[in-house]
Amino acid sequence: LSRLAAQNASVPIKDFLNLPYQRSLQELAGGARQCHPFVARTPKHETSYRWVAPTRRIVTTVFVTEDLPNPPKTLEELKGHEIAVQRGTLGDQTLEQLGIPATRITDTSRLAILLANHRVSVFVAEYASGFASAKEAAVTVREAMPLAETLGYFVCSLAVDNATADRLAK
DSSP states (O other): OHHHHHHHHTOOOSOOOOOOHHHHHHHHHTTOSOEEEEEEOOTTTTTTSEEEEEEEEEEEEEEEETTOSSOOOSHHHHHTSOEEEETTSHHHHHHHHHTOOOEEESOTHHHHHHHHTTSOSEEEEEHHHHHHHHHHHTOOEEEEEEEEEEEEEEEEOTTSOHHHHHHHHO
């Protein structure tokens, strides 16, 4: 998405970096002249980035193993489960806002491992990240229930000028 936006906007790109998500957000907020293809627009992030254009829906989802007999279908049922979530993610923020306790871990790849080893009964993650975590851990999961939805935006650091951001938006 970044390459396509830059090409269509005639914006030269020096490098494409594949960074861990949290690190990329820190670098953007720190002023590096960089852009990111999707960041959830939340009050916490509002003043940290130049919001260029919406790119996709971000659905925060509750995942379970295929063999869980009674997966949660409501928030009340979810509260009865042992939950894992990656620290600092949109899923973590959602659970915090809902007042639902969870085991917080440092990386997405551990979510499915905890689930497979029955250390937790569910995990919360962004839809694509949840399935990617399960694939990496060779664990079959399914979506039990969507928990929240927000828009993901193409963002740039505040160091990117208005003219460039406007061309990227178009």
